[in-house]
Amino acid sequence: MTTPQNALLLIGSAKPAGQSTSEALGTYLAQRLQARGVTTTTMHVARAMRTEARTAELLDAVDHSDLVILAFPLYVDSLPYLVTEALERIAAHRQAQPSSAPASFLAIANCGFPEAAHNATVLAICRQFADEAGFAWAGGLALGEGGAVSGRPLAQAGGMVRNVVAALDLAAAALAEGKPAPQEAVALLAQPFIPARAYMLMGDLGWLMQARHNRALTRLAARPFGHG
Amino acid sequence: MNGALAGDSFVAGVASSLQDALRAEGWTVMPWTLRDEKLAYCLGCFECWTKTPGLCRIEDAGRDVARSVIESDLAIFLTPITFGGYSSELKKAVDRIICLISPFFTRIGGRIDGEVHHHARYARYPAMLGIGVLPEPHAAQEEIFRTLIGRNAINLHAPAHSSAVIYRSQEPAVATAILRNLRHKAERTPA
Numbered sequence A: 001m002t003t004p005q006n007a008l009l010l011i012g013s014a015k016p017a018g019q020s021t022s023e024a025l026g027t028y029l030a031q032r033l034q035a036r037g038v039t040t041t042t043m044h045v046a047r048a049m050r051t052e053a054r055t056a057e058l059l060d061a062v063d064h065s066d067l068v069i070l071a072f073p074l075y076v077d078s079l080p081y082l083v084t085e086a087l088e089r090i091a092a093h094r095q096a097q098p099s100s101a102p103a104s105f106l107a108i109a110n111c112g113f114p115e116a117a118h119n120a121t122v123l124a125i126c127r128q129f130a131d132e133a134g135f136a137w138a139g140g141l142a143l144g145e146g147g148a149v150s151g152r153p154l155a156q157a158g159g160m161v162r163n164v165v166a167a168l169d170l171a172a173a174a175l176a177e178g179k180p181a182p183q184e185a186v187a188l189l190a191q192p193f194i195p196a197r198a199y200m201l202m203g204d205l206g207w208l209m210q211a212r213h214n215r216a217l218t219r220l221a222a223r224p225f226g227h228g
Numbered sequence B: 001m002n003g004a005l006a007g008d009s010f011v012a013g014v015a016s017s018l019q020d021a022l023r024a025e026g027w028t029v030m031p032w033t034l035r036d037e038k039l040a041y042c043l044g045c046f047e048c049w050t051k052t053p054g055l056c057r058i059e060d061a062g063r064d065v066a067r068s069v070i071e072s073d074l075a076i077f078l079t080p081i082t083f084g085g086y087s088s089e090l091k092k093a094v095d096r097i098i099c100l101i102s103p104f105f106t107r108i109g110g111r112i113d114g115e116v117h118h119h120a121r122y123a124r125y126p127a128m129l130g131i132g133v134l135p136e137p138h139a140a141q142e143e144i145f146r147t148l149i150g151r152n153a154i155n156l157h158a159p160a161h162s163s164a165v166i167y168r169s170q171e172p173a174v175a176t177a178i179l180r181n182l183r184h185k186a187e188r189t190p191a
Helices: A021-035 A052-063 A081-095 A116-132 A158-176 A183-189 A196-213 B009-024 B061-070 B088-095 B139-155 B174-185
Strands: A006-011 A039-044 A067-073 A104-110 A136-143 B074-080 B101-108 B115-120 B127-134 B160-167
Touching (some): A006 A052, A021 A039, A021 A067, A021 A104, A021 A158, A039 A052, A052 A081, A104 A116, A158 A183, A196 B101, B009 B074, B074 B088, B127 B174
Parallel strands (some): A006 A067, A067 A104, B074 B127
Antiparallel strands (some): B101 B115
16 A cells, blocks of 8 residues: 555445545545545545546545545445446446556445444455456445444444444555555454444434324335235 | 436346246246336325235336336346446335335344344245446445345345346446356245
8 A cells, every 4th residue: 555645435335425434534535534634525435436537536636635434334245236236337447547557445335234244245345346447455444333323424323333433543544554444443443332232222223203294104014016 | 126327327227137037938028117217205194004914005107116016027137237226217226126025024144143124015025136237346335236136135025035246347248148147046045
């Protein structure tokens, strides 16, 4: 890995800007890198994949970054569709340019399950992408109980996220020196905010409240395809 | 569910061989060539859980794909392996079938220490078969793919699952033999 001057943050959530846990995590890390003298640029993958012109801008931004950070939500054990497509495009672009400048790739996954370990498969996919696209692997960070952050900026999420903040501080310090995210950061980020049983209860209550708001409470167990 | 990217005639050949082999054994096959379908991507809005339960708000082929998955005895995920995972074409469809499960949490593999997943919505689900295509053997990607199919099988409540990898140096018709052998290799999915 090289000491980064320019970092690109890719937000992989399809939610509107400012509303995703992926953005909350990625933005905090980008701010910590800025504090250490690294210039950062943020792009939303959903927006970048909307037109060929914007995708070209994304590929150009990748070309001009020596650290690429991808923050994304777990979708069915892997990357969301749009992020998969973006990584396909980035890999093909870099493979077509064997002289691509050396750069590093860091992945930050978050999921709505209590166990951060649900993200293990997707981080393996990200590592494989880094290898095929010619990036040095800067590490994979995984967060469980993402629903507890619920898109709030970490500065507004209170003491609950102290381990998240500490993990990202450690990661920023290492990355700014051209080193991969340390194992201590990986372990800290993977620690649950609250016990799994409490999180499950809160999560289930959250679904019920949303359904009530949508006047769908009595239809929650619907089987519209009429089977079973 | 054929996740071939544009211009991939090899995966198309595998899909064709699979359909022939299944039909020869008496199966009724509903083939989806996903790149040919009008299929929007999942917005992550969760309205299929909390507003129109069981149904994505987007009225396109995604609804039909979800319906045909839950009405099947076997769902086959066919894909060129992309970084160990699914192609973008297959992933777009897979993201749209979370309407088949419930938002509520449950533990799988033990009431106390089991891993947390989402409850089933339906009483029965199809078994799952993943067939990945690689240019050549690649141990790391094959392991990721096998793990991904197993993890999807748990989350989508498939009672059994299996996976196989085909190399582009092989004949597409090798899928027929793989299909025959997999019947003996299918694993029961933790429930």
